[in-house]
Amino acid sequence: MSTQFYLGIIGVGGVGTAFLQQLARLPEAPKLILLARSTQTLLSPTPTYTPGIPAAEWKTASATPDLTKTGALSPEEIAKYLSSAPGRAILVDNTSDPALAASYPIFLRAGVSIVTPNKKGFSSDLSLFREIFQSAIRGNALVYHESTVGAGLPVISTLRDLTSTGDEVTRIEGVFSGTLSFLFNTFAPVGGSGAGKKWSEVVAEAKELGYTEPDPRDDLNGMDVARKLTILARLVGLEVQTPDSFPVESLIPKELQGLDSSAEGAKTFMERLGEFDAQMTDIKESAEKEGKVVRFVGSVDVPKKEVRVGLQKFDQDSAIAGLKGSDNIISFYTKRYGSNPLIIQGAGAGGDVTAMGVTSDLLKVMQRLR
Amino acid sequence: MSTQFYLGIIGVGGVGTAFLQQLARLPEAPKLILLARSTQTLLSPTPTYTPGIPAAEWKTASATPDLTKTGALSPEEIAKYLSSAPGRAILVDNTSDPALAASYPIFLRAGVSIVTPNKKGFSSDLSLFREIFQSAIRGNALVYHESTVGAGLPVISTLRDLTSTGDEVTRIEGVFSGTLSFLFNTFAPVGGSGAGKKWSEVVAEAKELGYTEPDPRDDLNGMDVARKLTILARLVGLEVQTPDSFPVESLIPKELQGLDSSAEGAKTFMERLGEFDAQMTDIKESAEKEGKVVRFVGSVDVPKKEVRVGLQKFDQDSAIAGLKGSDNIISFYTKRYGSNPLIIQGAGAGGDVTAMGVTSDLLKVMQRLR
Missing domain, CATH: 3.30.360.10 (Dihydrodipicolinate Reductase; domain 2)
Structure with missing residues (x-):
């Protein structure tokens, strides 16, 4: 009943920013432990994964001395960091990056669930689409992507x-x-x-x-x-x-x-x-x-x-x-x-409604993994 | 990962019949152990709760000698039977009976989840509405009722x-x-x-x-x-x-x-x-x-x-x-x-689309309790 959830977010553009706002207001939010933008990554220090990154103050959080700052990490490094957290880990990909999408299987096989509005993983080569869902089964992880079609609309x-x-x-x-x-x-x-x-x-x-x-x-x-x-x-x-x-x-x-x-x-x-x-x-x-x-x-x-x-x-x-x-x-x-x-x-477009689809997916993933 | 689900169904009218058809075709269906209509109840014998009732042949199943037949049971009796099954139990109420709806708290407190298109529990006295959701929390059970508004539409x-x-x-x-x-x-x-x-x-x-x-x-x-x-x-x-x-x-x-x-x-x-x-x-x-x-x-x-x-x-x-x-x-x-x-x-009406809302809710409850 009291599964602890650890959250990583990549991307702080229009959707990413709106998502962080919604996350900050969730009554039972997962613990944010990784926030990555193109050149910089903010992390909760290992091995305690504490403190978490405050979603409401993410813009100034990089100035917090007890958080770790590094440059860009590889998908493998991020997957290792998230899957080593002492609970269930979820990655929210708020980019439209095809390279990151191609790495979803790495996360999923490591047991890290994926929530994303990024269409690339599901609409590029059919082989990637299949590998994503097969990897999810292997890793006992979930993949939710409501916002890839019609933003927050329940499509x-x-x-x-x-x-x-x-x-x-x-x-x-x-x-x-x-x-x-x-x-x-x-x-x-x-x-x-x-x-x-x-x-x-x-x-x-x-x-x-x-x-x-x-x-x-x-x-x-x-x-x-x-x-x-x-x-x-x-x-x-x-x-x-x-x-x-x-x-x-x-x-x-x-x-x-x-x-x-x-x-x-x-x-x-x-x-x-x-x-x-x-x-x-x-x-x-x-x-x-x-x-x-x-x-x-x-x-x-x-x-x-x-x-x-x-x-x-x-x-x-x-x-x-x-x-x-x-x-x-x-x-x-x-x-x-x-x-x-x-x-x-x-x-079917716009930061707030797209982020709503992401937040709603995140809640469903947490309900299922609880 | 391999939670066993035990299902009780009350009501075999238009929606109930359509639901039984959909249930019979589910790849990973729960085990049907109780099927009640107004005057007759069909049960899998205790304490093994085996065999299950075949959803596809429910009309002729009462002739099966290794199933138990009784008259109408009280909500308390049904709740006791379902909650004693060796796994997670779910009750599908396909009636529009206000008395049965008023007993949802009994089921929920006993840990039996409820899935239903019956509007009565959610639209009668506000006190019943509240008691239903509070009982669900107490019993660590779930209540899904998509088909109470707009049938199978995602309302x-x-x-x-x-x-x-x-x-x-x-x-x-x-x-x-x-x-x-x-x-x-x-x-x-x-x-x-x-x-x-x-x-x-x-x-x-x-x-x-x-x-x-x-x-x-x-x-x-x-x-x-x-x-x-x-x-x-x-x-x-x-x-x-x-x-x-x-x-x-x-x-x-x-x-x-x-x-x-x-x-x-x-x-x-x-x-x-x-x-x-x-x-x-x-x-x-x-x-x-x-x-x-x-x-x-x-x-x-x-x-x-x-x-x-x-x-x-x-x-x-x-x-x-x-x-x-x-x-x-x-x-x-x-x-x-x-x-x-x-x-x-x-x-927003019709047996098949209403039953779809019920089946879809059942799948969601099973995903969450797994």
């Missing part, structure tokens, strides 16, 4: 509940990117053109509002959505090798795909995007002629084993067409739910 | 995730009855009168399709919705004494409220309901004049501590207005989610 947990109770999921479909949701809700709202802004203007506005990645091409290339669909498809049993082993429509015009990935390339991209506005206007107007609107969606057709990411037309009175702001919507069609899907909708 | 679990991670829920609102959803989606569809059926005709049609309770007054009096709202309000911390301690609008015309609750009373009710169609037509048309539609909803306003159940007007392009069939929709407004709520939508 992964609902999908697991459906499959674990024997329902047959036939189709998953939805808007999985807050950025692309905002772009199309603004560019092609229900009821016609509205303000009639051009595509490049809408993208520029979204970038200014902070709704896109610093380089908007990271949203427009569709790869973030492709990674989420890869995760969902694998959870219903499809063997998706990588996130580019199925059709992903990029919204980066062909002529601009050669620009390099530097900040300079991003600048040129934004300057030249307007040259291709006519293409997007055509797509929008062709949908309007059919009484529909265009949206950027992802779908998994389970019986056909097809995963797709790209533009699609929707009836104006459909739930997808009616989305507001930067909301996500995810529809699960299953045998039990019949013709009307089980739908989950709401903010 | 209770999502609300618990929001509150346990420190979000501030400000408002909960939605359509919580599949029956009333169907009635209003048919009677007052978006876009005007449609087929133009009278209210009493729509109710009669729903009754024939099996969408209402055998006595439709059990849906129209709003009490089922009031019980669900009572549960949600209590989970966000409001001290709701009983499900009739807040305003609940009944759709039973005043003039018919004196009819007795017999089958004869139900028959007279259905015969006379048409006399009051003009009232419902007025309500519908007054909404249409404002460009709105009328729906039967429940809401919890947390800062104001107000719970309400009744008719309300909604914009035609709102998610509530756009509901289809007999779907439920539940919107959570919270501090983190801001102006756009977290929304869950889908079938």
